[in-house]
Amino acid sequence: MNYDVIIVGAGMAGLTAGIYVARAGKTVLMLESGAVGGQIVTAFRIDNWPGNYGVSGGDLMKNISEQAIELGVEVRYEETVNILQNDSGFTVSTDENEYKCKALIIATGTIPRKLSAKQEKDAGKRPISYCATCDGALYKDKPVVVVGSGNTAKLEMEYLEGICKRVYHIHHDDPIPEDAEAVFVAIGRVPATGFLGGLVKLDKDGYVVAGEDCTTSCPGVMVAGDVRTKSVRQLVTAAGDAAVAADAAVKYLGKIDG
Ligand SMILES: Cc1cc2nc3c(=O)[nH]c(=O)nc-3n(C[C@H](O)[C@H](O)[C@H](O)COP(=O)(O)OP(=O)(O)OC[C@H]3O[C@@H](n4cnc5c(N)ncnc54)[C@H](O)[C@@H]3O)c2cc1C
The missing domain is CATH 3.50.50.60 (FAD/NAD(P)-binding domain)
Incomplete structure (x- = not known):
């Protein structure tokens, strides 16, 4: 299958990016290796998500994922294991399938650091x-x-x-x-970037190097949420990144599609 945009990771950043890309009329596939909703789904109570004081992580992410799916985001429960760039865009390999797309948004967040x-x-x-x-x-x-x-x-x-x-x-x-x-x-978290190989530049701790524009060292690959280099890793900053990354992806498609 060939998509305009593939989003890797269905946490706050991935789902919000999906909403923006789908609303821009582009085809979008979201790949998720675990549970839709990401790391916040186990939080009992969130007090700093505007407009929904005290909401549980599970309820918040259920609403957002339903919104994304209703707007046309296709979600598949597959782990992304490799991404290759080629003349027509990108080939994304999962543990089950292979997909093609013109642009990518990496939104894989962080995973718990393992014991020594x-x-x-x-x-x-x-x-x-x-x-x-x-x-x-x-x-x-x-x-x-x-x-x-x-x-x-x-x-x-x-x-x-x-x-x-x-x-x-x-x-x-x-x-x-x-x-x-x-x-x-509970000894901290590390970025989930092992599958990226040399596709984009990472910092010394493994985060995808990107500024506020959420573009990476590879044209056509955007990044959003906790997985990028940034100073505040929170739900609102993940959602903010997602809007910026989706906008950059749509503009990139406009440029390559002419
Ligand atoms: C216990 C806890 C409480 C928190 N409380 C708050 C709070 O009250 N307020 C607040 O603002 N923030 C809070 N945070 C931080 C907040 O959860 C994160 O900033 C936010 O969820 C980041 O979203 P994300 O989409 O960038 O990443 P994530 O939520 O980590 O989502 C990334 C998704 O990508 C998937 N993924 C990873 N690798 C692959 C792969 N190779 N293929 C396919 N899928 C993949 C993961 O399974 C995951 O679902 C809390 C975090 C934790 C752990």
């Missing part, structure tokens, strides 16, 4: 979770451990303390307590 090799070995066969609200209930009245030093680790601990018998708190690389039955990891 030492701690992973220490954890042995014990389950490792990156989301207390998703998995905490499985360890009701049992001892668990939270790994991490930042604000997210603190919030994960507070949540688990209401459910579990005991919640240990350790830092990156500390030994994992023997009686903890599950390991909750």
Whole structure:
């Protein structure tokens, strides 16, 4: 299949970009490897999304994804594994199919940083979770451990303390307590850019290098949301990027289609 635009990632940035591209009358495919809605879907309450005070991440993203689909965005649950540039545009390979498009918007966000090799070995066969609200209930009245030093680790601990018998708190690389039955990891996030190869320029931490115009080092490839180099990674900035990236993609199509 040949599309005007393929968007990789269906979080806040991808879905909002989809809304803008579809409303501009272009064909758009969105590829998502996990759940539509992205990293915010597990958040119980959001207090800084304008106009919907206290909304849950799940409800907010359900509304936005329904809006995108109704406007004509096609969503497929496939992981993008490779992108090649050719004379007619781009070939996007997923774990299941191959698609062609004239322009691309990368909106793959970030993924949780994994445990160190030492701690992973220490954890042995014990389950490792990156989301207390998703998995905490499985360890009701049992001892668990939270790994991490930042604000997210603190919030994960507070949540688990209401459910579990005991919640240990350790830092990156500390030994994992023997009686903890599950390991909750909150040691930050890293950009999901491994599939990009050398298509666009990345910074030293792996983020896609782009300024406020959301264009990348490769003409025809735009970027939006947490995956780009920026100082504030939030829902409103992801949505703002998406409008800019979609506008840049539509202008790029106008230029190449003449
Ligand atoms: C617990 C938590 C609470 C937060 N609370 C707030 C808050 O209250 N207010 C606020 O403004 N922000 C909050 N944030 C930050 C906010 O969630 C992010 O800034 C925002 O969701 C980023 O959106 P995004 O679309 O850029 O990325 P993401 O939401 O990360 O979406 C990227 C999507 O791309 C998909 N993807 C990745 N790689 C591939 C691939 N190779 N192929 C296909 N799909 C792929 C992922 O599965 C994901 O669905 C919170 C974040 C967390 C983790």
